[in-house]
Every structure is written in C-alpha cells, then in structure tokens.
Amino acid sequence: MLSDALIITRREVRDSLRDWRIVAPILILTLIFPWIMNLSTRLAINFVEQYNATIIPLRLVPFAVMIVGFFPISFSLIIALETFVGEKERSSLEPLLDTPISDASLYLGKLLAAMIPPLFASYLGVAAYLLGLYLSIQYVPEWSVLFQILMTTTMEALVMVSGAVVVSSHTTSVRAANLLASFIIIPMAFLLQGESILLFWGQYDVMWYILALLLVADVLLIRTGIRTFNREEILAREIDELNLGAIVRLFRRFFLGAHFSIARVYRDDVPRLLRENRLPIATTLGAMLIALIGGWVFALWFPLPADLIGSIKIDPELIRQQTAFSGNSILPRLDAGAIFFYNLRSLLGFALLGLFSFGSLACLPMVTTMGLVGFIIGEIRVLGMDGVVFLAAALLPHGVIELPAAILATAFALRAGASIIAPPPGVTAGENLMRALADLVKMILFVVLPLLALAALIETNVTPQILIWLYGR
Amino acid sequence: MPPLIETLELTKQFDTLTAVDHLTFTVAEGEILALLGPNGAGKTTTVRMLSSILKPTSGSARIAGHDVVQDARIVRHLIGHLTEFPGLYLRMRPLEYLDFFGELQHMPRATRCARAEELMKHFELWDARDRRLGEFSKGMRQKMALIRAMLHAPRVLFLDEPTSAMDPHSAKQVRDAIATLRGSGHTIFLCTHNLYEAESLADHIAVIRRGKLIAFGAPAQLKRDLLGLPLWQVRLTRPLNQPWPYLNGHLQIQAQDDISLSYHTASPEITNPLLLRQLQAIGADVLTLQEVPRSLEEVYLRLVQDSSGQSGNQ
Numbered sequence A: 001m002l003s004d005a006l007i008i009t010r011r012e013v014r015d016s017l018r019d020w021r022i023v024a025p026i027l028i029l030t031l032i033f034p035w036i037m038n039l040s041t042r043l044a045i046n047f048v049e050q051y052n053a054t055i056i057p058l059r060l061v062p063f064a065v066m067i068v069g070f071f072p073i074s075f076s077l078i079i080a081l082e083t084f085v086g087e088k089e090r091s092s093l094e095p096l097l098d099t100p101i102s103d104a105s106l107y108l109g110k111l112l113a114a115m116i117p118p119l120f121a122s123y124l125g126v127a128a129y130l131l132g133l134y135l136s137i138q139y140v141p142e143w144s145v146l147f148q149i150l151m152t153t154t155m156e157a158l159v160m161v162s163g164a165v166v167v168s169s170h171t172t173s174v175r176a177a178n179l180l181a182s183f184i185i186i187p188m189a190f191l192l193q194g195e196s197i198l199l200f201w202g203q204y205d206v207m208w209y210i211l212a213l214l215l216v217a218d219v220l221l222i223r224t225g226i227r228t229f230n231r232e233e234i235l236a237r238e239i240d241e242l243n244l245g246a247i248v249r250l251f252r253r254f255f256l257g258a259h260f261s262i263a264r265v266y267r268d269d270v271p272r273l274l275r276e277n278r279l280p281i282a283t284t285l286g287a288m289l290i291a292l293i294g295g296w297v298f299a300l301w302f303p304l305p306a307d308l309i310g311s312i313k314i315d316p317e318l319i320r321q322q323t324a325f326s327g328n329s330i331l332p333r334l335d336a337g338a339i340f341f342y343n344l345r346s347l348l349g350f351a352l353l354g355l356f357s358f359g360s361l362a363c364l365p366m367v368t369t370m371g372l373v374g375f376i377i378g379e380i381r382v383l384g385m386d387g388v389v390f391l392a393a394a395l396l397p398h399g400v401i402e403l404p405a406a407i408l409a410t411a412f413a414l415r416a417g418a419s420i421i422a423p424p425p426g427v428t429a430g431e432n433l434m435r436a437l438a439d440l441v442k443m444i445l446f447v448v449l450p451l452l453a454l455a456a457l458i459e460t461n462v463t464p465q466i467l468i469w470l471y472g473r
Numbered sequence B: 001m002p003p004l005i006e007t008l009e010l011t012k013q014f015d016t017l018t019a020v021d022h023l024t025f026t027v028a029e030g031e032i033l034a035l036l037g038p039n040g041a042g043k044t045t046t047v048r049m050l051s052s053i054l055k056p057t058s059g060s061a062r063i064a065g066h067d068v069v070q071d072a073r074i075v076r077h078l079i080g081h082l083t084e085f086p087g088l089y090l091r092m093r094p095l096e097y098l099d100f101f102g103e104l105q106h107m108p109r110a111t112r113c114a115r116a117e118e119l120m121k122h123f124e125l126w127d128a129r130d131r132r133l134g135e136f137s138k139g140m141r142q143k144m145a146l147i148r149a150m151l152h153a154p155r156v157l158f159l160d161e162p163t164s165a166m167d168p169h170s171a172k173q174v175r176d177a178i179a180t181l182r183g184s185g186h187t188i189f190l191c192t193h194n195l196y197e198a199e200s201l202a203d204h205i206a207v208i209r210r211g212k213l214i215a216f217g218a219p220a221q222l223k224r225d226l227l228g229l230p231l232w233q234v235r236l237t238r239p240l241n242q243p244w245p246y247l248n249g250h251l252q253i254q255a256q257d258d259i260s261l262s263y264h265t266a267s268p269e270i271t272n273p274l275l276l277r278q279l280q281a282i283g284a285d286v287l288t289l290q291e292v293p294r295s296l297e298e299v300y301l302r303l304v305q306d307s308s309g310q311s312g313n314q
Helices: A002-017 A020-049 A055-081 A085-089 A093-097 A103-137 A143-169 A174-180 A182-201 A204-228 A231-236 A244-256 A262-276 A278-301 A316-324 A336-355 A360-382 A387-394 A396-418 A429-461 A463-471 B043-050 B072-078 B094-104 B109-122 B138-150 B168-183 B195-201 B219-227 B268-281 B296-313
Strands: B003-014 B017-028 B032-036 B058-063 B079-082 B156-160 B187-191 B204-209 B212-217 B231-236 B252-256 B260-264 B286-291
Touching: A002 A020, A002 A103, A002 B094, A020 A055, A020 A103, A055 A103, A055 A143, A055 A174, A055 A182, A085 A093, A085 A143, A085 A174, A093 A231, A103 A143, A103 A204, A143 A174, A143 A182, A143 A204, A174 A182, A174 A429, A182 A204, A182 A360, A244 A429, A262 A278, A262 A429, A278 A360, A278 A396, A336 A360, A336 A396, A336 A429, A360 A387, A360 A396, A387 A396, A387 A463, A396 A429, A396 A463, A429 A463, B003 B043, B003 B187, B017 B043, B017 B058, B017 B187, B017 B204, B017 B212, B032 B043, B032 B195, B043 B058, B043 B156, B043 B187, B072 B079, B079 B138, B094 B109, B094 B138, B109 B138, B138 B156, B138 B168, B168 B187, B168 B195, B187 B195, B195 B296, B204 B296, B212 B219, B212 B296, B219 B296, B231 B268, B268 B286
Parallel strands: B032 B187, B032 B204, B079 B156, B156 B187
Antiparallel strands: B003 B017, B003 B058, B204 B212, B231 B260, B231 B286, B252 B260
C-alpha cells in the first residue's frame, strides 16, 4: 500500500515543485521571512533590554519560531484542498482512478504529497531563523521547547492536510472546497492563539497536552479520511456551482422533509434523530463524565480550607437579592426569562464555535459546567458533607430538564461541526453540513427551546425553595 | 470465442436518475463493440462501471471472467481506458508521464520505457518527447491519452471518443491502431458519436438511450432490421420503351422511371443475375446495377427517434 502511495507522492511533489505559484511563496517564507523575523527579534531584544525586561526575549523567541514554522505549512492547506477536486476539474483524476491503486494508497499518497513540501519548508525556515539568531546573538534554543514546537507544527500540518483532503474528496468544485476551508482555518487560528499565550506565558508543559490532542485529532482525521474516501463518489458527482439559492433549498429539503407537520416532527423526526445521533450524544455524555470526575479529583488534590468555605447556609434574603439583581455580563438575573435567554445564548454561541472547530468547542460549556459541578461536589465531600444531596438540591430540580436539553444541543452541534470531515457514503461535505445544520435547528426549535423554558421556570421558582428548605435553616 | 466483456441486467441509479437501466450484452475476445447514444444516454456511466470505478446499483458485469466489483483491482489491470477528456498532467514530460502510469500498473521499469518508446514512435510523438505536455496540441494530447491507455497492453480497451479532437491524418492513425489492436486479439469498447468510425471499425453496435439498450447487433444486421431489405438500383444507358421485367414478384419495387429501377429483394444473388439476363433479352443496355449505400446514421437516427416517440407516448 505504501509503495503505491509513494508513487503518487513523488509525482505530486515533483509537480508542486514545478509550480512557481507554490515554490515562490514557500521560498520567500523559508529564506526571506526568517531573516526579517531575525531582524525583528534582535531589534525587540535590544529594545526591551534597555529596560532590563530580559524575560521578554526569552519568551519571544519560541513564539517567533512557532510563527516562522507555521507560515510555510499554511500552504499545505492550499495544496491539499485542491488535491482531488482540482484534479477532477482538470479531468486528470479519472485516468488515475482507472489504475489498480487502492483507495487508501491514493488517499495516503495525496496526503503525503500535500504535506511534504510545506513541512520541509517549515523546518528549513525554523533552521534558518535559529541559525541567524545563533550567528548574531549566539542564541541557543531550549531543545525540549524546540522539539515541542516542531512536533506541534508537524501535527498542525497533518490536521490541516487530513481535514482538507477529506473536504477535497467530498466537494464538487475547488470553489466549494475553498469556502469550506474556513472550517479548518478558524480552529487552527484559535489553536495558534492558544499556543501563543502558552509560549509567552512560559507554560511549556501544557504544550505536551496540546501535542497529544493534535495527535488524537490527526489519527481521527486520517482514519475518517481513509474510511470515507471512495473513488466512486468522487467521480459520480458532477461539478456544480455553489449558490445561496441552492443552499437554502437544500436546507429546506432537509429541514422540512417531504411532508412537514409539527406532529410529524415529534412523532417521527425527533425519535429518528435521537437514534441517528447516538454517537455524538454518547460522546457528549462521555466528555461530561470525564469533566465531572476531573473536577472532583481536582477538588481532592487541591481542597479549599474548611474555614474559607464554612458550612453551607443559604439565606432567603440572598435569594431575594439575587431575584432583584439586574444581572451582569457573566451571570443573568434570577428570573425565568433571563435564565432562559442566557442558557440559549450560551448554547447557540458555542454551537457556532463548534461549527468552526470540528465540533470540539461545542462541548466547552457542558465540560466546564460539569467540571465545576465535580469540583463543588469534591469540595463539599472534603468538608465532610454529602455532596450528592447538595447536587440533588441545587441542580436536579431544573437540571433534570435543562441537562438533557443542553446535552442534545451540544451533541447536535458537535455532529454539525464534525459533519464537514465525516460525510457518510453518497453525501458531499456541503450536503452533510446542511443536513446536520437542519437537524440542529430542528432539535433546538422543537426540543431544546421548550425544555430550556420549562427548566428556567423551575430554576427560578422551585430550586431556590428547595435550597432554602435544605440549607436555609 | 468466450466473451471478454459480459454484462447482466447492469443498472446504475443516481438518486432519482436511472443512468443505466438493465443493460445486458456480451463482447467476445478480439471484437470491437461501438456504443452509440445521444449525450446523457449513459455511455460514460457504463464504461465507468466496466472499469470498476463506479459500482453498479444492481446487476453484474465481468471482464475476462472477473467481477467488476469483487475483483476491481484485477479488472483495472486488465483494462485500458481512454477517457472523454485527455486529462494529462500538463507540467510533466511525455516519458515521465507514461512512466508514472506504467509504475502504477506495476510494469517493470525496462518494459515501461520500451513500451512508451514504441507507442510514441507509432503515434509520431517521439520527436516531442522533451516538450512538456502543456505545450502539446489537442490532437497530440489525445494521442498521449491513448498511449497511456494502451501502455500496459490491456486485454480490453475502453475508448471514449478516441478521435474527437484529431485532424483527419491523426484520426486515421488512431483508427488504424484500433484495427491493428483487434487483429492482435484485443477487445475494444468504443464510445463514439462518429458513426463512420463505428461502422468501419465495429463488429457489433449497441445503441442506448436513457440508459436502456435499444439495439444491438452487427452493422449490416441493424441496417436490415431497421431499414428493411437492401435497396438495389439498376440504370440503363437509354430509356426503356416497354414495361420493366418484374420477375414474377421477386422484386419489391421502390421507384421506377423509364431509365432506372429501384427495388428490394430478399435474395439478390438470384434475382440480380436474372434481371440482368431479362433486360439483355429485351435489348436494354445496363449502365450500372448496385446496392444503394445506407449509412449507419439512418439506422441511428431512426432508432433514437423511434425510442423518443415511444418514451413520449409513455
């Protein structure tokens, strides 16, 4: 399999290196950009050293290495995005598909071909930058940090390429592939910002976790790519034009179905959607459970001093004050409408982020909430009280309704985010995204909204009474 | 000869569109089958299924006894496919391009080099071997694509419009090459709109419309089936002053005047000599007696129109 893949890789790499539109920017980013960065770094170091801020250059260089390394690999996305669909548009794909090469070899060959030149340029750029620094200011990097950055860069290239190859093999035109690329670029931008903060902050240990997460993402994406890559589907679909009208019609078709009625939604659609989305629901539940346990373990590792917390005592006056509280940017006022809109806004906001992060960021509110819940239970246990009773009183009355709503919204957003890179057989990436969005909207409108409204009413009127009854005396 | 290509109720459905609808036919080893049909009739989909690129929705197809779904990789070794568009890698040079496809077919390096040289010389492209494919003319590109399809000496060749972009000289070269390949035992599946090409090369013609096989047979047989008995015409050197001899009803007269007679006959080998003798007996001098040529185009147009009428009635 690998030998066949390498035949494809060799040809494609040679072809890329003959294309000045790829070679010129890579050369600039490999040779000229590191030199400019080198100059900037030295200027910055000279400047901050006037004020004895020696820590800044120490933190600046790893960040600059990351940037120098990342720019060339951004080209891997361009190469990968057009790898299948571009060949299809140029009619050169069919002769390739006529050969005895297996689907997996073809996929791997293209994947490697899209990665190798930009990655090589990236390593070369980093080497040029560091060599320049060594020759000018005798800077020697911390080898473990350099290793982390190079590995992270490699893993990022693999994430972008494997995602882009999936997109390329499930779209019908280069234009469509480029538009869908934003679903890869945006999460990478978030990731880079996160890495930048960590590097400036000097939290190099956390980089190992990022590396591990990227590795998992790589394995998942490559596995998805090999599983969903199918020469039949690439050729069976004719190239079409993307237009808003067609997108709206597609959405309507998935949302309304053949015969739309509210009764039908509750009788047929909702049970079907729940069955079809068992995997994202299970994934959400799994992530929540891990967060719950993580929060609890964290509380055991870092118990708060008992005198800091004291025993739990809830003053009815506090509840009254909270009801009168006008709310702020973080917490809502304690009334049903405010809670309802707050919860809805959070879920929708993270669902939107989920769309641009392969679904992962959609899980963030639930994971954070459950982490906090686990932490609180743990702390209460440390105090010698029954955390489960507190949880039952503070969360369960409304949580029994609110949690399923949030889990469903999260699971469907997770699926929508992942839909780009995991289209089922016979469906393009765009169609799969539209189908997932239609299902998400249907679920939110007909299930999540009513449940959230009911939960908000209970949270305002019932939960405080139970808490006062239990802890107010 | 055992069939090298066999299809049985071969069907391909794309959503609500039935692109190929229960096709059943066979092509024997060393034969050429021309597949005709209007645009969108399902020709390319049929070839893609036979090339193991598309999976049939139902029915089956075998190439040299190998199932196109189960033994897809073997089938792709056995076939060569000239696609509708040449689809070359334009930044590559010809030998490098052919080497790439030869390697994918697992041909030894020496064999693929020798074969590439042989074919490039045959198609008069050898002198252009150092140019990039992007610098080739349309016809040269089509020839390169044909060489690519023939490189690994496949037992079955699928040719989709092989001469569509070629000048008459190049087109003749390709037709000659196809005829030579048939002579050496290759089986050829030819999709074309060029009816002259189909008629001059094919042993059998298949006509499909809206995915359905509407005619299959040898060109002469199709003409007979669809256009009736061959039409003969006798012309005299001067007008005849008496009635034409009718040979006791053996001739079905199509048209006549005092200098020519057009007729159908079921047994020309008997009736034509008899007619000539009778004309001689009455003193008529015969200038010519010949079969009126009937083109495949007539057959094709009649088939397509009939089929269209039937669909319209449905």
